[in-house]
Amino acid sequence: xxxxxxxxxxxxxxxxxxxxxxxxxxxxxxxxxxxxxxxxxxxxxxxxxxxxxxxxxxxxxxxxxxxxxxxxxxxxxxxxxxxxxxxxxxxxxxxxxxxxxxxxxxxxxxxxxxxxxxxxxxxxxxxxxxxxxxxxxxxxxxxxxxxxxxxxxxxxxxxxxxxxxxxxxxxxxxxxxxxxxxxxxxxxxxxxxxxxxxxxxxxxxxxxxxxxxxxxxxxxxxxxxxxxxxxxxxxxxxxxxxxxxxxxxxxxxxxxxxxxxxxxxxxxxxxxxxxxxxxxxxxxxxxxxxxxxxxxxxxxxxxxxxxxxxxxxxxxxxxxxxxxxxxxx
Amino acid sequence: xxxxxxxxxxxxxxxxxxxxxxxxxxxxxxxxxxxxxxxxxxxxxxxxxxxxxxxxxxxxxxxxxxxxxxxxxxxxxxxxxxxxxxxxxxxxxxxxxxxxxxxxxxxxxxxxxxxxxxxxxxxxxxxxxxxxxxxxxxxxxxxxxxxxxxxxxxxxxxxxxxxxxxxxxxxxxxxxxxxxxxxxxxxxxxxxxxxxxxxxxxxxxxxxxxxxxxxxxxxxxxxxxxxxxxxxxxxxxxxxxxxxxxxxxxxxxxxxxxxxxxxxxxxxxxxxxx
Numbered sequence: 001x002x003x004x005x006x007x008x009x010x011x012x013x014x015x016x017x018x019x020x021x022x023x024x025x026x027x028x029x030x031x032x033x034x035x036x037x038x039x040x041x042x043x044x045x046x047x048x049x050x051x052x053x054x055x056x057x058x059x060x061x062x063x064x065x066x067x068x069x070x071x072x073x074x075x076x077x078x079x080x081x082x083x084x085x086x087x088x089x090x091x092x093x094x095x096x097x098x099x100x101x102x103x104x105x106x107x108x109x110x111x112x113x114x115x116x117x118x119x120x121x122x123x124x125x126x127x128x129x130x131x132x133x134x135x136x137x138x139x140x141x142x143x144x145x146x147x148x149x150x151x152x153x154x155x156x157x158x159x160x161x162x163x164x165x166x167x168x169x170x171x172x173x174x175x176x177x178x179x180x181x182x183x184x185x186x187x188x189x190x191x192x193x194x195x196x197x198x199x200x201x202x203x204x205x206x207x208x209x210x211x212x213x214x215x216x217x218x219x220x221x222x223x224x225x226x227x228x229x230x231x232x233x234x235x236x237x238x239x240x241x242x243x244x245x246x247x248x249x250x251x252x253x254x255x256x257x258x259x260x261x262x263x264x265x266x267x268x269x270x271x272x273x274x275x276x277x278x279x280x281x282x283x284x285x286x287x288x289x290x291x292x293x294x295x296x297x298x299x300x301x302x303x304x305x306x307x308x309x310x311x312x313x314x315x316x317x318x319x320x321x322x323x324x325x326x327x328x329x
Numbered sequence: 330x331x332x333x334x335x336x337x338x339x340x341x342x343x344x345x346x347x348x349x350x351x352x353x354x355x356x357x358x359x360x361x362x363x364x365x366x367x368x369x370x371x372x373x374x375x376x377x378x379x380x381x382x383x384x385x386x387x388x389x390x391x392x393x394x395x396x397x398x399x400x401x402x403x404x405x406x407x408x409x410x411x412x413x414x415x416x417x418x419x420x421x422x423x424x425x426x427x428x429x430x431x432x433x434x435x436x437x438x439x440x441x442x443x444x445x446x447x448x449x450x451x452x453x454x455x456x457x458x459x460x461x462x463x464x465x466x467x468x469x470x471x472x473x474x475x476x477x478x479x480x481x482x483x484x485x486x487x488x489x490x491x492x493x494x495x496x497x498x499x500x501x502x503x504x505x506x507x508x509x510x511x512x513x514x515x516x517x518x519x520x521x522x523x524x525x526x527x528x529x530x531x532x533x534x535x536x537x538x539x540x541x542x543x544x545x546x547x548x549x550x551x552x553x554x555x556x557x558x559x560x561x562x563x564x565x566x567x568x569x570x571x572x573x574x575x576x577x578x579x580x581x582x583x584x585x586x587x588x589x590x591x592x593x594x595x596x597x598x599x600x601x602x603x
Contacts, residue, residue, distance in 0.1 A: 197469070198455045205438050205449045212436035215398065216516055217424035217453035 007168040012290045013283055018176030020282020021183045022245070025238040026255055027262040027274035028186065029231045034268045036207045036227040037109075039120045043128035045256020047097075047232055050131050052239030052248040053139045054096050056146050059089040064138045086148035090236070097232030098225075105225045113220070114210075132253060141250060146243035150178050179241045186237065187275055190230075194271075203227060261309030267322025276320060281305045347568065348376035350412075351552050352397065352520060357406035359392055366392040367403065368576045374520065379546055380554045381563045384573035385596070390556045391433060393573070394522050397554065398430045399423035411519075425453050429518035431509045433525045433556075439498035443508050446497055447483060450515025451476040480515055486548075487511050487541055503534040510541060514551075521545070523555035527562060535562065542566060564588065572596075 026045060033041040041047075057064060061080035069077055084092070108123050151174040158177075159169035194200035205213045206223045213220065242252055258281070266277025285304040293300050312319065352374040359367040367389045374380045382390045395401040397408070399420040408415045410426065418426075429450070438446050455472055484490055487507050492500060497508060506526060513521055526542065527535045539562060545551050557563045563570060564584040572580035572593045580586075580593040587593050 196473075198452050198473075201445060201449055202452050204441060204445070205452075208438035208440050209436050211400075211432065212438060212512075213449070214400070214420040215424055215430050215432070215436065216449050216512060217421050218449070219419070219421045 004168065007166055009287070009290065011168075011170045011172075012286050014170060014172060015176070016283035016286030017279050018172065018180060018282070019286065020279040021176065021180045021275075022238075022241055022278075023255070023258050023262045023281055024275045024278025025179065025183055025186075025234070025241060027259040027266065027278055028183075028190075028271065029234040029238065030259055030263055031266075031268065031271055031274045032190070032231045032234060033227055035271075036203050037120075037224060038117050038207070039124060040117070040268070041231065042121065042124040042256070043131060044231065044235060045259065046128040046131045046135075046253045047100075047235035048239040048242065048255070049248070049250065049252040050100075050135045050239075051093055051097055051232065051236035052146060052243035052252065053135045053144070055089055055093040055148070055236070055240065056144045056243070056248050057139045058092050059084050059086065059146075059148070060144075062139060067140060068137055090148065090240070093236055094233055097236055098229045101228030101232050102225050104228055105221060109224055110221065128253070132250065136250070143247045143249040144243075146240065146248050148240060148244065150175055150240070150244050152244065173245075175241070175245055182237060182241070183275065186234065187271055190271055199223075199226060258305060261305040263319070264309040265312050265319055267319030270319070270321035273319055273321030281308065284308055346550075347378045350374070351376040351410070352554075353409040354393075354397070355407040355409065357393070357396055357403045357408070359389070359396060359401055359403045365576050367396070367573075369406075370573070370576075370578045371406075372571045372578065372581055374552060374554050375569075376552055377546070377550050378552060378568040379542070379566055380552075381567035381570045382554065382556045382573060383558075383560070383563055383570055387575075388573040389576040390573055391524055392576075394430065394524050394554070394556060397423075397520075398428055398522055424516065427517070427519035428522065429513035429516045429520075430522035431506070431513055431524055431526060433528065435502075435505050435509055437497045437505060437509055437512070440496065442494050442496055443489060443500070443511075444480065444484075444493050446508055447480050447511045447515045448476065450512040451480065454517065483511050483514050486544070487514075488537075503530050503537075506530070506534075506538065507541070510538075510545075514545065514549075518551060521551050521553045523553060523557075525556050525558065527557060527559055535559065539566060 026048060029044040029047065030041060033039055033044070056062070061082040061084065063069070063077050063080060066077050069075060104127065108127060109120075112120055112123055153174055155172050155174045155177065158172045163169035194203060202213070202218045202223055203226065205216070205218055206220060210220060213223075238255075239248075239252070242255060246252075262274065262277040262281050264277075265280055266273030266275070285301045288304045289298070289300045350373045353371075354373070355371050357367055357370045358365065370389075370393065382393060384390050392401060396403050399418050399422065402417060410428075415423075415426075424430075438449065441449075455476060484493060487510065489504065489507055489511065492504060492508075497505060500508065510523070510526065513523075523542070527538050530538065542553060542555070543566065546553055555566070557566075567584060569582060570580070570584055570587045571578060572587055572590070574596040579596055580590040582590070
């Protein structure tokens with residue numbers, strides 16, 4: 001029989017890994033866009049929020065811009081009065097995200113071709129605030145409950161199995177397990193797509209060299225719309241997971257900040273890096289809180305990830321899986 | 330599509346190698362702000378020929394190539410391709426029309442393998458749609474295999490089998506140039522534009538590149554328009570030469586004609602000594 005302390009640490013580790021998966025889901029969206037266009041997309045977190053808001057809105061038949069319409073015309077609209085099945089609502093939201101990707105390319109990126117990365121970065125900051133505002137006006141600022149039928153709550157089977165093995169039942173949230181499976185499937189699909197399809201190859205080509213890509217007949221616009229659509233889709237999945245876990249609320253956009261240390265650890269250009277980085281951050285902050293938290297007064301989860309990322313920046317600035325930075329002299 | 334077929338036998342010996350006009354530049358003028366890079370230049374490129382553009386540094390040769398490939402849009406003049414006036418096009422649309430190019434400073438996908446680099450040349454020739462590609466259904470896979478076979482032929486042709494899987498970033502300069510040519514060839518171009526294909530190469534590499542250019546023209550019947558500094562190379566390779574100086578055309582004709590053109594001798598080759 002293992003000592004209780006160790007078992008508890010194991011449980012904390014597991015929970016940390018599960019939390020890490022949730023960070024990784026957001027980080028994935030960042031990596032996709034960064035790889036394909038060299039843009040650090042500050043709006044990725046807000047994209048997840050916007051996707052979740054739209055999903056809830058569509059599912060519950062909420063009328064978009066209801067507050068605005070009511071305030072202007074003195075009407076009392078709020079719902080269409082339908083409830084869409086989850087699958088339909090998710091499919092519709094995915095379509096909305098593709099449309100959004102198209103608009104972003106049309107209205108923002110197209111006009112900033114060949115600009116410095118910092119300009120594009122600032123454009124995404126603008127985009128983030130715009131989308132946050134748009135989400136508010138469209139769907140309202142109240143916290144919404146998101147339920148697309150994902151299993152939630154403590155998994156009794158894991159608890160009873162571990163109880164039988166160790167005499168100590170692990171508390172694992174079913175939703176976390178689902179998130180881990182979804183993340184694994186997503187990474188596998190994205191890797192296959194980028195390595196073995198013509199569009200994946202076009203995407204990598206554009207990421208590498210714009211001029212060369214043009215010279216073999218690749219349309220940058222098409223690739224950008226494609227990348228932002230995929231990033232929007234990943235944001236939707238992240239939005240579903242986070243929304244189910246903690247409700248759809250505007251603080252969701254802040255989870256984007258947690259993706260930063262994840263990216264610094266994993267490397268901005270690596271899909272596996274985003275996953276591993278997420279796992280390390282998730283596990284690290286839970287374990288640190290568990291072991292060191294009581295000694296220094298707790299609440300370490302707020303800053304631990306950032307300190308870890310800072311240390312990484314000093315010793316390995318490209319991250320664990322990032323491309324080596326080689327400067328030719 | 331009348332794109333070249335990699336498997337095609339060499340053109341029959343009795344057919345003339347050089348055909349009618351494939352591309353025509355009419356009164357092209359290109360300005361950058363107040364600077365005129367190209368002033369009122371006209372010339373044509375005939376099907377099957379090797380056409381060279383030469384001139385001293387800053388003569389506007391690369392600008393001209395960029396006009397042909399759609400990277401620059403001239404303020405005045407017309408571009409005629411296959412007997413039709415070409416409307417203003419994006420570079421990728423020009424590429425899809427069958428005009429491939431290489432770059433003076435090499436533009437390869439450094440992070441990808443040689444094979445993947447060359448495969449990008451096949452992208453626009455692949456027909457399967459997004460969903461089939463994404464889901465890897467039958468046709469997409471068959472197509473990938475088919476294109477891969479053509480790419481392997483080009484790899485054999487340019488003798489780069491041994492570096493097939495190497496990331497391009499690790500290759501020496503001369504081989505990078507060759508990979509860039511391979512990628513351009515993979516698009517099965519009607520017209521191939523080479524921007525200083527031999528710049529910075531040693532004698533041996535230059536000889537190899539010369540051979541590949543001649544073989545490409547010979548075996549696939551590809552029309553080639555190239556810019557080159559090495560006069561010996563230009564005179565050996567090309568059927569006809571355009572000479573540019575300060576953005577103006579000062580000579581146009583066979584290597585022999587150009588060599589004896591007084592304006593060309595003074596501007597480019599230096600004043601003749603007895």
